[in-house]
Amino acid sequence: MADLTGSGVCSEDSELLLPESGCAERSWRLNFDGFQRSELKEKPPRGLHDCLGVLATEDVVAEYYQQQVEMLEGFNEMDALADRGFLPGMSKEERERTARSETLAIRLSNIANMLLFAAKVYASIRSGSLAIIASTLDSLLDLLSGFILWFTAFSMQTPNPYQYPIGKKRMQPLGILVFASVMATLGLQIILESARTLISDLALYTIRTWSTTVLENVNSLIGRTAAPEYLQKLTYLCWNHHKAIRHIDTVRAYTFGSHYFVEVDIVLPSDMPLREAHDIGENLQEKLEQLPEIERAFVHLDYEYTHRPEHAQAHS
Template structure:
């Protein structure tokens, strides 16, 4: 069984690659035959290395119990990676791609505007529930809910700002404004959570009265309605979460609200049926959960803003696309991909023959740049042409 050789993120002239015209690559086990359905998009014959479902099942039966799942998972991930390498190019810039993008844009607009309208109505409903019941748990759910419309405004403003900019003032675009908006929202929610923890502790320390609280049935029903609406929004945004960072933030918000509302109802009823302190203690738990969740989100967004690298799997994908883009590209000297806000900046150093005319090298590299920028995760691509791989790195910072 042949394993797919890992594509290094920096490939030298001594790397494992051969040009498509030089014949099939070899391994110590056997020569990889050209599959019957091979085409120009598979010069390394990767399709022949996909492990069939029958072989995976056989592997699970024959391997020792401690290793079989790990080995099978490795081959499944390898199969997925090969299929992504060999997938058809993205359709952006074509009529089909424009239609698909328009459909995605409509779905995204429904998710964003629908969430905004629903959050306004639910914040009013939960404000009534908290005031009428006096429950700290419901105040925690109310505080989380009442900030949602404001957060939607922040995210929407950041999104609009990121797609409209003065090219003279911001030559590389303002996509990072969207990430900044996400960070502001996360910090706002974390601050509200700290305030709720302090208020709940104050309530516990200053309490003197009944052992149980009075349950306000209309308040519980109001939060139950909010839970049902949030669940519907969660399901809708779940299907679109990978298409836009703003929708992903809304999906995370709806997911967190499901826990907040369900736990708020539970602790409110517990405070009315069992012990009074269950209600403020529930508010503390809810607030700490919100604080932890949004702190994690803020950290992830800061990573994107700081320029964290793309995954090794995606860099291998970029290398394969660049290496097989044009037969005049002989090697890939360096490939880097790092975040600059919600999308990636890609830098690729390709190697061509020293005698390649300038106009020809320019046309190939510019076409590769355009192709890379059509990828949905890429914000901007830079292609550098070299004639050898023995030189030092181009940038002093390395």
């Protein structure tokens, strides 16, 4: 591994001036203080490229720099968590006010959907129009989706550590999976029942949209890996966690419902006392679990990194 002790912007003079804090304390950490974000320029008109859906050279370059900007912003967020021990954000009172406002909005939306559904049912009975009946079914599905989301949110807010020791946050993607399956099935039924609906493309769009939703939630339940950019942020946070960390053997994040499970293997000095090593690993676990996307984090401590990866999958 390359020597990273001089990767910061601090000089030897500054370290002599600040021996107890500042540069001397951060000299062992990775940092990007010397990097500056370039100003994003307005894209020129593309004309034919827009019509054909082809990325021009300037678009590829702009996309690359945009990814770099987002990466630096993610590293700054990890620096804040490493220095403060918590993520900056809303206070408890602000979160409670926001939650009450969201609850009120959901209730008002449900009441409006119920009134609209009742009016459409009356209009469907009186007119017998297929268009109005289809609109009535759409309102019924709005009510069904609202009920499923409310039920899953209520279930996640009432934990039961004895029956569900890892929590019930997977209720939300499971509820969406059920509703998306109903929507896809209904779309297929509309295709089979009405040629006019097929010609108008209402049903095909519904099947495609909700089938995509089904696939996305299936991936979240089977343990799909996180994006490389997110793994970069986690690796950055782990390395800057403590100066005693010699190597980072493994950083793994995979979906487990709507959140991530994270596994980290760090290498500490072989002669370090157990108490100190335990505290380093536990503090890193607590930092990782403060990230809103992470449900659980597991930190494995080791004294060398030449062995085979932990929990390696067997190959036939």
